[in-house]
Structure formats: C-alpha cells, structure tokens
Amino acid sequence: MSGRGEVLQLEVLDILRQRNKPVSAYDVLGELRKTKVKMAPQTVYRVLAALTECGKIHRLESLKAYVNCQHGSHQHASILSICDDCGRVEESVAPDLLAKLSKVTGKTGFAAQRHVIEVHGLCASCGTGPAPA
Amino acid sequence: MSGRGEVLQLEVLDILRQRNKPVSAYDVLGELRKTKVKMAPQTVYRVLAALTECGKIHRLESLKAYVNCQHGSHQHASILSICDDCGRVEESVAPDLLAKLSKVTGKTGFAAQRHVIEVHGLCASCGTGPAPA
DNA sequence: TTGCGATATGTTATATTGTAACATAATACT
DNA sequence: AGTATTATGTTACAATATAACATATCGCAA
Ligand SMILES: [Zn+2]
Ligand SMILES: [Zn+2]
Ligand SMILES: [Zn+2]
Ligand SMILES: [Zn+2]
Numbered sequence: 649m650s651g652r653g654e655v656l657q658l659e660v661l662d663i664l665r666q667r668n669k670p671v672s673a674y675d676v677l678g679e680l681r682k683t684k685v686k687m688a689p690q691t692v693y694r695v696l697a698a699l700t701e702c703g704k705i706h707r708l709e710s711l712k713a714y715v716n717c718q719h720g721s722h723q724h725a726s727i728l729s730i731c732d733d734c735g736r737v738e739e740s741v742a743p744d745l746l747a748k749l750s751k752v753t754g755k756t757g758f759a760a761q762r763h764v765i766e767v768h769g770l771c772a773s774c775g776t777g778p779a780p781a
Numbered sequence: 782m783s784g785r786g787e788v789l790q791l792e793v794l795d796i797l798r799q800r801n802k803p804v805s806a807y808d809v810l811g812e813l814r815k816t817k818v819k820m821a822p823q824t825v826y827r828v829l830a831a832l833t834e835c836g837k838i839h840r841l842e843s844l845k846a847y848v849n850c851q852h853g854s855h856q857h858a859s860i861l862s863i864c865d866d867c868g869r870v871e872e873s874v875a876p877d878l879l880a881k882l883s884k885v886t887g888k889t890g891f892a893a894q895r896h897v898i899e900v901h902g903l904c905a906s907c908g909t910g911p912a913p914a
Numbered sequence: 915t916t917g918c919g920a921t922a923t924g925t926t927a928t929a930t931t932g933t934a935a936c937a938t939a940a941t942a943c944t
Numbered sequence: 945a946g947t948a949t950t951a952t953g954t955t956a957c958a959a960t961a962t963a964a965c966a967t968a969t970c971g972c973a974a
Contacts, residue, residue, distance in 0.1 A: 757905025
C-alpha cells in the first residue's frame with residue numbers, strides 16, 4: 649500500500665467536513681481544481697472510492713453524493729437519514745436492525761454482503777416549524 | 782389524469798417483465814426505439830417516473846436501474862436484494878422492519894418519508910455452488 | 915362552438931455522473 | 945541496477961439525467 653495519495657485523501661475529507669452536507673464527485677473536483685488546475689475526474693473518483701472502501705466517507709446512492717462518516721470511520725453499514733429540505737444527513741447505527749434485515753433477505757437463501765439503507769424525509773428543524781404565512 | 786401515455790407504460794412494463802433483471806433507462810430507450818425511432822430519453826424517464834410513483838416498478842438506486850414490482854404494485858417501501866453475480870433481484874416486504882427503521886431514524890426527530898433499502902450479495906443459486914475447477 | 919387555461923407530451927439541447935484505456939511514475943524485490 | 949508490480953496521471957469518451965421550450969390535448973366556460 650503506497651501512501652502517495654494520502655494527502656489528497658485528507659484534502660477531500662476536509663472538503664466534505666467543511667460542507668457538512670452531501671457533496672457530489674464533481675463538486676469535490678471543483679474544489680480541488682481551485683489549487684490543482686489539472687485535477688481529473690478519474691483521480692477524484694479513485695480517492696472517493698478509497699475513502700469509501702475504508703469507511704471514512706459514505707456514498708449516498710440515492711443522491712449520487714458523498715458525506716464523511718460521522719463516527720470517524722467504520723466498516724459496518726450505517727443508516728443514513730437525508731433531509732430533503734435542508735440536505736443535512738444523519739447517520740445511525742443499529743446492528744440488530746442489520747441482522748434482522750439479513751434475516752429477512754436470507755429467507756430465500758440470499759447471502760447479504762452490503763447493505764444500502766437511506767431514509768429520506770425531514771429533519772427535526774425542517775419538519776416542525778415550516779414557517780407560517 | 783390523461784391516458785395517452787398508458788400504452789407506453791404498458792410497453793415499458795412488458796420490457797421489464799421480459800428481462801426479469803434490472804434494466805437501465807437507456808436500455809429501455811433502446812428497446813422502445815426498435816419500434817419508435819424518435820423516442821427520446823426524456824419520454825422514457827417520464828414513463829419510468831410515473832411507473833415508479835404508482836409503485837408498479839422500483840428503481841434500484843445503487844444500480845441506476847429499474848425492475849418491475851414482484852407484487853404487481855404497492856406504495857409501501859420494499860426491500861430489494863440484488864445478486865451481484867447473476868443480477869437477479871428479489872423483493873421482500875417487512876412492515877415491522879420499516880417501522881423499526883423509522884423508529885431508529887426518528888430518535889433525533891427525523892420524520893421518515895421514503896425508505897431506500899437495497900441489499901447486495903449472492904442469491905441462493907449463485908452463492909452455494911460457484912462451480913468447481 | 916369556440917376560446918382559453920391547465921396539463922401532458924414531444925423535441926432539442928445540454929448538464930451531470932462515471933469509466934475505459936493507456937502512459938508514466940513510484941515501489942519492492944532480486 | 946534490473947525488472948515485475950502497483951499506483952497515479954492523462955486523455956478521451958460512455959452512460960445517466962434534466963432543462964427549456966414547443967406543441968398538442970383536454971376540460972370547461974362563455
Ligand atoms: Zn459512518
Ligand atoms: Zn432539514
Ligand atoms: Zn414491489
Ligand atoms: Zn445470483
């Protein structure tokens with residue numbers, strides 16, 4: 649395992665941290681290009697793949713975007729709640745729920761390997777006071 | 782509610798039924814173009830959106846593809862198991878699991894509206910006998 | 915019936931997202 | 945050093961998705 653790309657990984661992590669919202673690959677690319685004009689999509693995708701692989705960031709399939717892990721890093725699947733109003737994402741862990749899910753899907757002999765769980769809705773601040781007239 | 786597009790909807794349903802595997806929007810487009818040369822992406826996406834909306838098909842976010850509902854149609858979220866080997870998809874329903882999921886994400890005041898649950902792995906036939914040497 | 919607003923559909927163009935393929939550079943090991 | 949292996953850079957392109965506007969259809973009322 650080489651470590652040449654690690655600086656770039658940290659930069660990307662920082663971009664996601666600063667935004668604190670889902671960021672698309674091309675948004676990341678745009679940020680990086682502010683200092684590295686020649687940055688290419690391929691490079692960004694590779695960094696994002698590496699970070700996703702080791703659990704430091706998560707990809708939101710239903711948004712085609714990325715957030716950094718709110719628990720620093722982990723392998724196990726997490727549950728991502730996406731506010732469709734403000735865009736904020738919350739991350740929950742619930743091992744028992746994952747187990748149950750594997751059990752449900754396993755009824756037909758299916759062997760679960762990767763769970764994608766994304767919940768759309770409204771976060772606490774957006775759901776309660778939608779501002780009167 | 783007009784009914785002009787319904788013929789097209791049926792055609793699309795039929796395409797998905799025949800394939801019995803996840804089909805991308807552009808695959809659908811390709812099929813349709815066999816008889817309707819001028820078919821446009823926009824049209825296909827609109828049909829797919831309509832069918833998704835009424836629960837007759839489901840979109841696999843993690844595959845950017847569509848399958849038709851194995852239960853005919855429904856509104857409630859379903860659990861989609863995707864075999865990464867043969868591509869086959871199975872659909873499970875588990876209202877209690879959805880409830881539990883809403884409960885987990887609701888701890889912070891989040892109000893769930895739409896559940897995306899996709900499980901990747903190996904189906905029964907692909908998982909057991911991966912063919913010997 | 916005709917006129918008009920609302921909605922659905924057709925059409926063109928373009929935006930966004932994601933990868934293939936190959937060149938080059940770093941690393942590890944002999 | 946020499947060479948196989950892997951990572952990274954670079955170019956080009958493929959695949960996915962939507963914006964914007966034109967046209968047609970429908971429902972309803974004058
Ligand atoms: Zn996490
Ligand atoms: Zn919110
Ligand atoms: Zn279904
Ligand atoms: Zn299979």
